[in-house]
Amino acid sequence: MQMITTRAPVLLAALTILLTACDSGGGGSSTSSTASTAPTTAKAPPPYSGALVKEAWSGLPAYRSRVEMKQIERYGDHSVLRFYVTNLEQTPRSITFALGMVPSGNHDFKLIDPVGHKAYFPHYDGAGDTVGSRTWPTSHVSGVRYETLLHFPPIPQNVRTLTVLTPSTAGEFTSVPVVDGTGSGGPVAPRASSEPAPGSTVSWPMRGTTGKPADAVVDMYGLTESEVKSRSTTGNEEKIGLRADVLFDFDKATLTPGAKQILDDVAGETRAKADPAKPPIVITGHTDGKGSHDYNQRLSEQRAQSVLKELQARLGTDYQYRAEGKAATRPVAKEGGTDDEKARARNRRVEVAYQIKQRTTQTTETTTRAPQEGTTGGGVPAPFHPADGGTIATRTIEGTLFGAKVKRRLDVKPFYRDGAYLVVVFEITNLGPDDLVRPVTGYTGKNGGAFGSFGVVDPVSKTTYKSVRLGPDDGTVTRRYADQDTSVLNVKPGTTNRGFFYVPAPTAKTVTLDAGEFGQIPNLPVP
Incomplete structure (x- = not known):
């Protein structure tokens, strides 16, 4: 991916709008696809010791x-x-x-x-x-x-x-x-x-x-999401977002019978990872934007208190707890768009946040996280990769993008681990006949980053592993990700552009690559 950079927020905002339009189909994108998957026995190149x-x-x-x-x-x-x-x-x-x-x-x-x-x-x-x-x-x-x-x-x-x-x-x-x-x-x-x-x-x-x-x-934030919960993890803090719709009935603050198993799992994770010496465990209720602020504030506080009581009953007095409500003041999805109901469902949540126990490893002489779902702890740095190895899967799509006739091929390369993360690597080739249209991609999306329409999915748990974010999502700075950021493609027919992005390392042995317009590519090996 060729990347162009500037500090001007207006240009960056313009590029973001255009890229988002590409991804949503707002520019008149229509595609059809063909698929082929190469044998998944291709291996990443061996460790490298040269320049x-x-x-x-x-x-x-x-x-x-x-x-x-x-x-x-x-x-x-x-x-x-x-x-x-x-x-x-x-x-x-x-x-x-x-x-x-x-x-x-x-x-x-x-x-x-x-x-x-x-x-x-x-x-x-x-x-x-x-x-x-x-x-x-x-x-x-x-x-x-x-x-x-x-x-x-x-x-x-x-x-x-x-x-x-x-x-x-x-x-x-x-x-x-x-x-x-x-x-x-x-x-x-x-x-x-x-x-x-x-x-x-x-x-x-x-x-x-x-x-x-x-x-x-800034911290690197490992982001995962399923139908039941989302997760944001840094080297020091873990935040688990529980969907309110699976914990409570509509407009209620009493936990449903099905919520008990979910909170059993959360309590087990918290016991293994939360540091009692760095209190408290913070439980925060959130609502969607419907209704008055006073009503939403009261409901969010009541739901947070309900979750606090259940966790306290499971974890005991070794930990300190605090419950709070934020009503609809901190949404994680924008409401009022074409996917309004899905956005509101994501915003209705209860978050459990705590500081992670730290341990010092003998091999890297650095402080790393305690083991957690979806990662291998701190892991070890990847050796340098001068080449990406053979193609393990291919998808081809063609259609019209902003009036240009385009045909593109995605070639997936072997994934590899770098520390606590999985690096997803691929090439995209413009097969013509026209140039791609700047800012080209159509690969941005809800997951965030240059390839935000892409993600890695655990086929068993249905958990999506999203692009690793660099820094907090607090609305004060432009969000950055561990990828090629705001880079654009070489637009000429016959050119191949390499892409990559980091996700939290799944525990699964094989995963599905959700490649946006290129479709779902299953059975890709995780090293």
Whole structure:
């Protein structure tokens, strides 16, 4: 996936609206599909020990490039990502790793810790510029290897590797080493002249900074959802959302007989994972937007109290509890649209939130979560994947998208684990006859992220594992996900674009990939 980045909220909002229209069919999309599934015996490539290098489409317009990650260096009040970019085209090209139709020179890379469940965003100064190399508007000369630097918040001493998410079809670079920096942390290669020699390694000048950059470090939120409950998990907190419609009768606060088994399960999970030393367990009632606020407030409080009493009866006095009601003030779905009843049903819920017990592993020397449903605890970082392995399933669709006749093929690659997460990898090829229509995809959707219409489904429990969100969903910032973010496709016929996204690692041995318009693809192996 080629990715374009900017800090302008208006452009981002416009892209979001257009992408959502693609997904909903509002632009006149009609498709038919054919399916074939290759044998699921294809395996991911073996561990890799060479340079961390991938070739990719980068910039806007897209050009072929080679991206090489060197390392992440710790300094006193910041860290430095050191990497190299080589233009593989025949002529000089300007590069931007930023979202936006106008290049800004900003670099929208992200660092994630898949074991510690943290995400790190680049340092931006007071002028809204990323701190590091100044690459724009100067062109990359063909065949020259350009050393590039980007500043991030400080990385903890116990973190040995991080995954770098790049705004290009190179996607994710796993197990990039984190080392203690030496010297000034500036460029090592000589500064680029106006015409550096092909095959040489040179560096960009460093940008000046305005003001002190602010650190941006957020939790990674593992999101799952079923007909009974949803789950949001970070490295420290778990929040379980229980559908009110399966706990209570309409407009009632008395638990139904069927709710008892559900709360038995929740109590068992809470006993295994909640930390009594970090109280309280918070039970919060929520309603939909129908009715008056006073009535909804009272009902939400009463339902929270009912759940509290049942959990307290099961868990005893080792824990502290607090019940509260929020009425309809914190919806998780937008009401009033075409799926209004489904949205209201999602908003009618009782949430149980608690702090997770922590343990220290001997192998990674880092603090990880206690075991939980849908993950393997903190897991271990994935080795670097220079290639994706063979295709394990294929789907082809064709039709009309915003007036363009398009035919697209989805090739699913072997999944792999990175820490506590499963990485879903695939390629999408435009088979023509027309260009795809910008902003192209139609792959955004309710799950969130660049491929929000995609998800991983456990065929037994019917639980959907959704794109991992980076940061809270509090309405104050643009939501980001562990994927290619707001990237767009190379639109030309015959071009292939690589995609990926992270989900919480399921416990199932095989899963179904819900690939949006491409349909359901069953029996995909989970490593």
